[in-house]
């Protein structure tokens with residue numbers, strides 16, 4: 606199947622078959638897609654909380670109460686649920702870890718290359734600090750990972766639900782994310798849809814190409 610076929614086929618699942626589990630090898634592929642996701646200046650400002658047990662999903666479901674209760678069955682009945690988080694700040698520690706990893710991975714021919722990378726990354730971080738949008742900048746990077754995850758899930762034959770309809774404060778409190786320098790951002794359920802999923806049979810709806818593209 607072509608990549609576009611997967612993009613056409615995938616859709617937001619509204620009800621899961623709670624009896625079906627995604628096998629571990631497939632889950633590991635998805636996690637590797639998240640880890641390999643690109644980010645501006647390789648900043649990787651994310652962390653992923655992965656729930657597969659009933660207990661883990663119940664904890665994530667604490668972010669789907671009140672106004673977000675419509676998302677709760679999608680969390681409890683899915684096979685796996687991933688909470689995408691971002692860092693609260695681009696700390697010096699994180700910047701040092703990034704540089705050390707790139708060094709260990711053989712990215713630098715010499716010390717000058719290492720310093721250039723350090724300076725380039727720092728200049729972007731400082732720019733976004735000055736603009737006052739560093740959190741938003743980190744969130745944009747995390748949404749790239751979300752896109753990879755959704756298309757990747759479809760290519761592996763899985764159903765998925767991206768959810769912004771979550772109580773981020775409740776999730777931060779439940780998981781102690783602030784203490785870890787993290788904030789919850791967006792959640793994704795993964796698994797197999799149930800027969801009761803009304804969305805499975807609906808046609809996809811997107812704006813036409815002539816409206817969304819300007820070809821020069």
Ligand SMILES: Cc1cc2nc3c(=O)[nH]c(=O)nc-3n(C[C@H](O)[C@H](O)[C@H](O)COP(=O)(O)O)c2cc1C
Nearest residue numbers: 615616617618619676766767768769770771791809
């Ligand atoms: C970032 C993001 C957040 C979303 N949040 C929710 C949500 O909380 N609950 C839900 O049922 N669908 C949610 N959706 C699904 C969208 O409504 C859906 O992607 C859109 O209508 C396009 O339909 P499709 O995904 O079936 O192609 C979200 C989608 C995205 C990309």
